[in-house]
Amino acid sequence: MRASLIQMHVDPAEPVNSRRERAGSLIRERASSDLVVLPELWPVGAFAFETFADQAEPCEGPTHQAMSQAARDAGVWLHAGSFVERAPDGTLYNTSLVFSPDGALAASYRKIHRFGFDKGEAVLMGAGDTPVMVPLPDTTLGLATCYDLRFPELFRQLVDAGAQTLVIPAGWPARRRAHWSLLARARAVENQSYVLACGTAGTNGGVEQAGHSVVVDPWGEVLAEAGPYEEVLTVDLDPAKVAKTRADFPALRDRVLGLDTP
């Protein structure tokens, strides 16, 4: 199974429409992949809070349409990263979309853990409350977004429900790049799963982005890692490696659940 992670440069000087077209072209260039992944909030920039309300789209807005078309043209499964969704009641969400190769929407996921403590996304957006998985022909995706990476219980829940490949679009800041790399590997090792973690390059909202998108295998080996600039990582994954790792080193089986609270 061939996966491509498109680490886009997100620059507020580039109009959103141009970036959307550019994303479509980059996806079409990856027609030889089975799965293509984009980062978090690439249309607007994860820290460009002042633009969220203006750039918010209904679920079936321009980003949905452009990504559906690109998935169909390329004939790939597309995790289209996330965009600012405006729900019918007016609430904004950080929403990821996954399309099947015929361009149909296979799943959407509203980010559960909003980043910013008492500012930014945490106050501007609503929180999702539903973990989401997507069955592909060769693997099952478990979805998470950026700050979710810090919450291992979400990933464990996804894995318990059958996830084998954890996909994490992000707009992770450069100053915490060490956490990003460490946590991506940790989630792969502890869950004996592939991790596809796709960030952005550039600076938005005054926050320099980490880049350094990474693909980690179920043993924790880094199969590919991007630098700080726009870049596409393409990696061949062996879906059977998940079951093999879990059988050869059955740590997931050895969990002890339901201990008393000390």
Ligand SMILES: O=C(O)CCC(=O)C(=O)O
């Ligand atoms: O957890 C972090 O350090 C970064 C999270 C973040 O930037 C986000 O969720 O948008």
